[in-house]
Amino acid sequence: MPQEIDVSLVHVTKKFGDLVAVDDVSFEVPKGSFFSILGPSGSGKTTVLRMIAGFETPTSGDIYIGGERVNDVPPNKRRCNMVFQRLALFPMMDVLGNVTFGLRRRGGMSKAEMERLARKALERVGLQGLGRRKINQISGGQQQRVALARSLVLDPTVLLLDEPLGSLDLKLRQDMKLELKHLQARMGTTFVYITHDQTIALAMSDTIAVINRGKIEQIASPEELYRRPATHFVASFVGENNKLEGGRLVRMRDAQVCEVDFGGILMSGRMGEPLSPGDTVDLFIRPEMISLRPGRHENGFPGKIEEINFDGSHSLIVVNLLEGRAPITINVKLQHTEQAPEVAAGDLVTLSWRWDAANAFRSPTGKEA
Amino acid sequence: MHLSTRFRRGQRLWLLLLPTLLWIGLLFVLPHIKLFLLSFMDRRSGAFTLANYAAFFNSSLYRNVFVRTTTFSIVTTLLTLFISFPAAFIITKVLGRKMKALALIAIVLPYWVSELIQAFTWMILFRETGVLSYLLQYLGITHHNIEFLYHNSTIVVGLVYTSLLFMTIPIINSLDTLDDSLIEAAYDLGGDFWSTMREIIIPHAAPGIMVGSIMVFMLNLGNYVTVTLLGGKNSLWFTESIYNQFIVRFNQNQGAAFGVILLTFSVLFVWIVLKITKQDLTEAM
Numbered sequence: 092m093p094q095e096i097d098v099s100l101v102h103v104t105k106k107f108g109d110l111v112a113v114d115d116v117s118f119e120v121p122k123g124s125f126f127s128i129l130g131p132s133g134s135g136k137t138t139v140l141r142m143i144a145g146f147e148t149p150t151s152g153d154i155y156i157g158g159e160r161v162n163d164v165p166p167n168k169r170r171c172n173m174v175f176q177r178l179a180l181f182p183m184m185d186v187l188g189n190v191t192f193g194l195r196r197r198g199g200m201s202k203a204e205m206e207r208l209a210r211k212a213l214e215r216v217g218l219q220g221l222g223r224r225k226i227n228q229i230s231g232g233q234q235q236r237v238a239l240a241r242s243l244v245l246d247p248t249v250l251l252l253d254e255p256l257g258s259l260d261l262k263l264r265q266d267m268k269l270e271l272k273h274l275q276a277r278m279g280t281t282f283v284y285i286t287h288d289q290t291i292a293l294a295m296s297d298t299i300a301v302i303n304r305g306k307i308e309q310i311a312s313p314e315e316l317y318r319r320p321a322t323h324f325v326a327s328f329v330g331e332n333n334k335l336e337g338g339r340l341v342r343m344r345d346a347q348v349c350e351v352d353f354g355g356i357l358m359s360g361r362m363g364e365p366l367s368p369g370d371t372v373d374l375f376i377r378p379e380m381i382s383l384r385p386g387r388h389e390n391g392f393p394g395k396i397e398e399i400n401f402d403g404s405h406s407l408i409v410v411n412l413l414e415g416r417a418p419i420t421i422n423v424k425l426q427h428t429e430q431a432p433e434v435a436a437g438d439l440v441t442l443s444w445r446w447d448a449a450n451a452f453r454s455p456t457g458k459e460a
Numbered sequence: 461m462h463l464s465t466r467f468r469r470g471q472r473l474w475l476l477l478l479p480t481l482l483w484i485g486l487l488f489v490l491p492h493i494k495l496f497l498l499s500f501m502d503r504r505s506g507a508f509t510l511a512n513y514a515a516f517f518n519s520s521l522y523r524n525v526f527v528r529t530t531t532f533s534i535v536t537t538l539l540t541l542f543i544s545f546p547a548a549f550i551i552t553k554v555l556g557r558k559m560k561a562l563a564l565i566a567i568v569l570p571y572w573v574s575e576l577i578q579a580f581t582w583m584i585l586f587r588e589t590g591v592l593s594y595l596l597q598y599l600g601i602t603h604h605n606i607e608f609l610y611h612n613s614t615i616v617v618g619l620v621y622t623s624l625l626f627m628t629i630p631i632i633n634s635l636d637t638l639d640d641s642l643i644e645a646a647y648d649l650g651g652d653f654w655s656t657m658r659e660i661i662i663p664h665a666a667p668g669i670m671v672g673s674i675m676v677f678m679l680n681l682g683n684y685v686t687v688t689l690l691g692g693k694n695s696l697w698f699t700e701s702i703y704n705q706f707i708v709r710f711n712q713n714q715g716a717a718f719g720v721i722l723l724t725f726s727v728l729f730v731w732i733v734l735k736i737t738k739q740d741l742t743e744a745m
Contacts, residue, residue: 146644166647179645183663192659196650241649 095122096158097249097281098143098171103152105138105305112138114305115152120249120283120298125275127292128285130302131328136285139302140251143283144173157248167196172242173251177258178234180226186213186237187222193245212244213237216274232263239274249281256291268294289329293317301325320363323452326375333376333421337459340370340451348446354416356392360449371454378424380448383408384441385432391443394421396436408434410442492723498716512717522701526721529698530729532612533680536619540627540676541669543620548631548668549661553640564632571625579689582618583609586690610692618690619680626679627672634668635661670739674730681726698722 098120105113113135120126130136141147142154145166154161161169172193181189190209194200200208206222213219216236221229229237235255242250256264256271272295275282286292292299293313301308301316301324309321320326327334338351338358343366350359351372360374387393394410397420405426412419421442425431434440502509516522551563570578585591586608593606608614638661646656662669687697698718705715 144648166644167650167652173645173648175641175645177639177641179639179641181642181645181660183660192646192651193649196652196655245649 096120097122097156098126098283099155100139100143101153101155103139103142103149103154105135105142105147106150111305113142113149116302116305116307117152118300118307118310120281122281123279124297125272125282125284125295127296127299128283128302129287129289129292129299129329130285131287134287134302135305136287136302137253138305140173140253140283140285143249144171144251145169170248171251172245172247173253174238174242174255176253176255178238178255180234180237180241182226184226185222186218186224186226186229189226189237190222190241190244192241197245208244209240212240215243215278216240217270231259232267235259235267239271243278243280247280249283252282252284254284254286254288257286257288264291271295293329301328303328318447319361320375320450322364323373323455326363326450326452331378331422331424333378333381335374335376335419335421337454337456338372338374338451339459340366340368340372342368349451351451353419356412356415356419358392358449359446360451361447363450363452366451366453371457371459372451373454374449374451376421376444376449378407378422379405379426381421381423381442381444383410383423383425383432383434384443385434385438386441387439388441388443391441392421393439393441396434396438396440398436399434410440412442413439495716495719498713499720500717501713503711503713512714513721515714516717516721522718525696525701526698526725528696529681530725532616532619532697533677536616536623536680537627537673537677539616540620540623541673544624544627544631544672545665545669548628548635548665551628552632552635552638553643567625567628570621575622575685576689578622579618579686582614582621582690586614609690610694612691615687615691615695615697618686619683622683622686623676623679626675630668630671630675631665632668634665638664666737666739670734670737673733677730678726681722 096119099118101117103113103116104111116135116139118126128136128139138147142149143156145161145164149162156169156171181192184192187206187209190212191205194205194208210219210222213222213236216239218233218236218240221233226234226237238255252271256267259267268291271282275295284292284295293316296313298310299313299316300310303324309316309325311319311321316325317330320329326332335353335358338353341350341352341357343349343362344359347361348359349362349366349372350357351374353374358374360376366372384391392412393414394412397409397411400407400409405424408423408425410421410423412421423442425434499512500508500510502511516526547563547567551560555563573581583590587593588605588607588609590608592608596602596606597604642660642664643656646660651659682699683697684699684703687695688700691697699722702715702718702722705711705718
């Protein structure tokens with residue numbers, strides 16, 4: 092059965108003068124899914140969102156919402172609504188006035204019916220009984236919910252969210268993150284969420300599109316993105332990583348696995364892109380995927396613990412590899428489980444990891460270390 | 461916070477207000493007390509009398525001049541608002557940074573010239589042998605001189621012109637603080653130009669509109685130079701009546717009564733308008 096597509100961009104490019112903000116971007120958002128666009132600031136993600144909302148027009152390419160081409164449809168006629176970064180609630184109205192604003196514009200409904208729908212929307216986001224409050228009389232978290240209710244009450248085909256959790260403090264952000272995900276699952280509305288915060292994107296999304304310099308780097312599920320990054324940028328941007336720079340690809344073991352020489356130390360890794368022997372490559376290794384055993388062992392890389400940084404549930408252990416011509420430092424994330432080895436700074440240890448915990452990409456600088 | 465409490469404890473903070481207090485006290489409060497007292501005195505004997513006020517209320521001429529002045533001030537204020545608001549909106553929300561600066565300079569520049577000179581330049585433009593009259597004849601629209609001065613409409617045009625700045629600047633200030641994303645949000649939720657204007661932009665700009673309207677109304681009500689020069693002897697403006705009592709007829713007491721009436725009425729009027737529009741003066745100012 093073909094999946095229904097709520098939003099699709101087809102070869103969309105947006106130029107501001109000479110600046111190419113969005114460069115030939117295409118993607119499809121399936122109905123009812125939570126789709127995130129993840130990228131650093133200035134990557135063009137906001138422009139993508141504003142084009143979907145209708146505040147910017149693509150220089151070329153087409154945008155479809157619910158199967159309809161919307162390039163020439165103004166924002167107030169599109170079946171999508173946006174939750175703004177700074178929320179943009181209307182301070183001149185009370186909470187209920189904000190939530191009924193869209194309904195009043197749509198018309199064809201009695202005042203009582205509008206208020207009933209608005210109260211239902213407020214209830215859904217956990218704000219029952221606050222309808223008569225002024226916007227400046229409610230907390231930041233409550234304002235977030237009003238902004239959500241104001242859009243959701245219109246039952247949009249797609250809800251666009253411009254990093255609305257960014258302004259909240261950490262604890263509230265964690266709570267809202269889960270709540271937003273549950274709300275989305277419950278209502279089945281398609282969400283397009285843009286953020287520079289990968290923890291938010293990884294935790295909430297069904298699909299993430301990573302965007303950099305106006306180009307899509309990879310579109311994948313959070314797990315795929317984390318485990319099998321498709322580009323050098325994704326590997327360095329998403330999640331923590333040890334980045335070993337400037338190794339020389341010695342040989343390929345098979346179609347997936349290559350061996351890379353870092354100053355005499357031979358490491359194997361998964362090829363994130365097609366590579367050939369002689370290439371200069373960077374190797375990305377997840378700190379939590381490395382196993383650390385006290386003492387010297389065969390099969391692994393001997394090293395010495397430089398320092399240990401305690402961080403609650405785990406410790407970050409900085410290890411200097413012993414062999415090799417140039418110094419190599421690797422961070423290891425050690426979970427504090429019952430089986431976790433007791434180690435101290437200065438201890439000799441052996442590090443090892445599965446080949447697919449390491450991802451190899453062609454070095455963008457091409458310089459060998 | 462900390463700084464001000466320390467100042468307050470030292471009781472030196474009020475010193476900063478002293479020049480303003482002196483200024484207002486000596487140049488505003490004292491003369492007005494004198495004016496108030498004068499208005500209740502008989503011209504010759506100096507005894508208490510209500511005759512000066514009775515003269516106003518018994519004379520249809522003075523009453524009419526007063527009503528006329530007020531009506532024209534209100535009309536002018538509304539006209540100024542209708543011209544200024546779109547201009548302020550374009551300047552704050554449509555123009556880029558450079559164009560905005562240029563537009564602001566264009567608005568302020570004419571006010572570097574004194575009101576008197578402004579009025580004279582308008583006279584050059586509008587008099588019977590003036591530029592406008594000549595232009596119309598040159599274009600063949602008329603064949604004889606036309607006097608544009610000394611009409612009601614000339615007074616209104618002149619007053620609107622002298623008022624524009626005082627309406628535009630407060631509105632620009634209040635629109636400047638309107639987050640553009642509020643306008644975008646209104647559009648996003650299905651709003652069109654008029655509903656966004658009515659529900660978002662105008663309510664946000666209301667304090668600026670109030671300040672501008674109050675200032676312009678007061679300035680018009682108390683205007684003398686522009687009105688007299690453009691309206692001539694028949695301008696029938698209330699300030700002219702006051703001037704005539706003080707200067708032409710040497711009747712200080714009558715003039716004082718007119719002055720008190722004008723002041724009382726304008727304060728009352730502004731207060732009523734604020735009440736009706738549910739604006740708070742402290743908020744508006």
